[in-house]
Each structure stands twice: as structure tokens, then as C-alpha cells.
Amino acid sequence: MNTLPNNDIALRPRFQLDINKPKQQLLAAFDIKTKPPFLINKIDDHIFIKFNKEEIHFWSPQLHLEITKKSPNTSKIYGLFGPNPTLWTFFMFLHFGVAILFITLSVWAYSSASLNKPYYLQLGLMVAMIILWFTLYAFGRIGRKKGKPQMHMLNEFINAILDIS
Secondary structure, rough: OOOOOOOOOOOEEEEEEEEEOOOHHHHHHHOOOOOOOOEEEEEEEEEEEEEOOOOOEEEEEEEEEEEEEEOOOOOEEEEEEEEHHHHHHHHHHHHHHHHHHHHHHHHHHHHHHHOOOOOHHHHHHEEEEEEHHHHHHHHHHHHHHHHHHHHOOOHHHHHHOOOOO
């Protein structure tokens, strides 16, 4: 069973795996701190895998795994591929900021139009917000494309650690 299809990587793809091994055995498989080019951090039932400083770039993905006990001899793994959490938060902040500015400008333009005042500045800034949003979207797509090979490396790494064919 493969955790990810090799031909498509979604934005922050999630997956679930049912494994016929006890939870503690799976957690023990991730007890290593480093296995170049990966750094592994384990906190309780959560495992965070990222790339070391030599391999990391602005768009490098990370993998978060949560291992839960399903029965005494089976476990469930929840996985999430994503960008650096700081980068993701920054991008979401920018998207929400652009949306709030767009809504504010549209209210201002409507108020100006209702009062028979010029509203060309507001419309021009609204168009600029739309262009900015498309630019942010394009940067996100570029980042996803640049991080795709490393996502596949992370996928292959956990397949090897968990002995999944």
C-alpha cells in the first residue's frame, strides 16, 4: 500500500493508514533522531519529519504523523504533508489580509457611490487586491511544485520505516 499517489500532490495532503503492528512498535521505529537528509522529532504519539539544514529550501515540506492505537495489535496512522508551519501561517495571514482589504474597499466604494462621490480610487485598489491575490496563488503553486520532489522523498522514507510496499 502506498501512502500517496505518485502522480499528484494536493495542497497539504492528508492520509490515514491502518497497520497491523502495535502502536509502541511503530513509535519505536521512529526513535532515531536523524537519518540524512531527515530530522525526526517525536513528542508523545506525534512524529514530525523535516529536512536538515543542508537540504531545506523556502518551500521544503514537512510531515506530521500521529499514531493511535486501534486494537492491541493494530494501529492507525494519521499523516499530514505541509509546508513549514510559519510559512503556512504567513501565507494564510496574507490571504485573509487581502480579503479584508477587498471587502473594506468595496464598502468604501459603495458608500462613495451612494453619496455621488468619485469611487475610482477604491475600484482601482480593488482590482489591485485581485491581482495581488492571484499573485499569492501563483507563488503558492510554484512553491508546491518546488516541494513536490521532497514530498515524494518523505513518502518513500516513511514507507521504508514502516515497511510498506
